[in-house]
Amino acid sequence: MTARVEHLVTSGTFELDGGSWDVDNNVWLIGDDREVLVVDAAHDATAIAEAVDGRHVVAVVCTHAHNDHVDAAPELAATTGAPVLLHPADDVLWKAVHPDRAPDGDLADGDVLTVAGTALHVLHTPGHAPGAVCLYAPELGALFSGDTLFRGGPGATGRSHSDFGTIIASLQTRLLGLPADTAVHTGHGPGTSIGAEAPHLDEWLARGY
Structure with a gap:
């Protein structure tokens, strides 16, 4: 039986470089x-645990370590017994949020995580953050893009530990060559598809998105 995808929206704040913004x-x-x-335990460990509904949690995967994507991860891990996984290049961001609690394991490009008999391929996609990753599930025709790719363009790169050229390289080499019908499940806002976004790469380059 192939795994299914479930979606939950949580609300809180994103904090970086002295600023704070309300986010969903x-x-x-x-x-x-x-x-x-679980991909990105954001803001509300109790709500996420309720959605888990007693099931075994294989892992809490962090697509990157901005606070709004990891703030609830330790509490959810303590509740469920699941390991928290993060790419080590994001340790500096993680420690800014959780200085006294390290992730339980490292993510690396090429890793394959398995849940409910379904493979999730780890793609290291730096740019929005140095340790940003996406999860690609070919059997589901799905990409979990974190803040690397959104409907309408790449994730923001105007803050510390981010770089526009790097995120563009990640998109070119890791994501936009995936099958056009791949559904993109984003870290914020509505989803999209690889086919909807790939034709706009030149536009993003031109405007330095």
């Missing part, structure tokens, strides 16, 4: 009736 985050649960993997 997409939390993704991938799995079946027995087990799930």
Whole structure:
């Protein structure tokens, strides 16, 4: 049986470089009736645990370590017994949020995580953050893009630890060559598809998006 994708929206603040913004985050649960993997434990561990509904949590995967994507991760891990996984290049961002609690394991490009018999391929896609990753599930025709790719363009790169050229390279080499019908499940806002976004790369380059 192929895993299914469940969606939860949580609300809180994003804080970086001395600023604070109200945000809504997409939390993704991938799995079946027995087990799930959580992508980006944002803001509300209790609400996410309720959505898990007693199932075994294989892992809490952080697409990157901006506070709005990891602030609830330790509490959710403590509640469910699941490991928190993060690419080590984002340690500096993680420590700014959780200085006394390290992630439980590292994510690396090429890793394959499995939940409910479904493979999730880890793609290191730096730019929005140095340790940003996406999860690609070919069997589901789905990409979980964190803040690397949104409807209408790449994630923001105007703050510390981000770089526009790097995120463009990540999009060119890792994401935009995926099948056009791949559904993109984003870290904020509505979803999109690879086919809808790939034709606009030159526009993003021209405007330095």
